[in-house]
Amino acid sequence: MKKTIYLFTVVMLFTTATVVAQEITKANSTQLKQDVVMIGGNIANFRSDFQKNANQVHIQLTPRIGWMLRERFMWGVYADFDFQAVQNAQTQIRYGAGLFARAYTGRGGMEGYSKTRLFGEFSSGFGGLNLKVADNSKPNSSVNGLAIGFGGGLAYFPAQNIGFELMPRYVFNTGMGSAQARTALSITFGANVYLSRSKAIEMSKEM
Secondary structure (H helix, E strand, O other), rough: OOHHHHHHHHHHHHHHHHHHHHHHHHHHOOOOOOOOOEEEEEEEEEEEEEOOOOOOOEEEEEEEEEEEEEEOEEEEEEEEOOOOOOOOOOOEEEEEEEEEEEEEOOOOOOOOOOOOEEEEEEEEEEEEEEEEEEOOOOEEEEEEEEEEEEEEEEEEEEEEEEEEEEEEEEEEEEEOOOOOOEEEEEEEEEEEEEOHHHHHHHHHHHH
């Protein structure tokens, strides 16, 4: 009986996936056309752990505004904010802002899934990190200066003006301060809205 249920479930999932793939193939995606504006951002390492005398909070946010300079090639501005606090241990704040460039592939993933796209991203700007430890016998550290980031991942467009993405991202930060350099590696989840330039201008005037 269990084998019959499993087989039925597999058949239903395969049938559903086939229908969805056919619908996706028929769709005429416009998110990556020239002059499209992207508004959104990524979140990573969002967690909290409440324990006696050892509470922890960690959240990383990277808002972005991008513009399709040409089809599938985007540039824009970003901001970085990363907060991590461990009670009775340390508090770390990482911040930054700058420019990013992104390129999407023409097709994504498997045949038929045309609403998925692979992409790569490079960013450069100002960044800093301040680390404060609770133990007075250990030194605090900071670095402020050039921040360079690399990333890449998979974007999925369930609708014409909405995109979700999963992106591993590496940031190298160097400059002045007590620490020569700091690095950060994270896996981020993003949600973005894609608008035509005229729609974006119209919305900005209404705000």
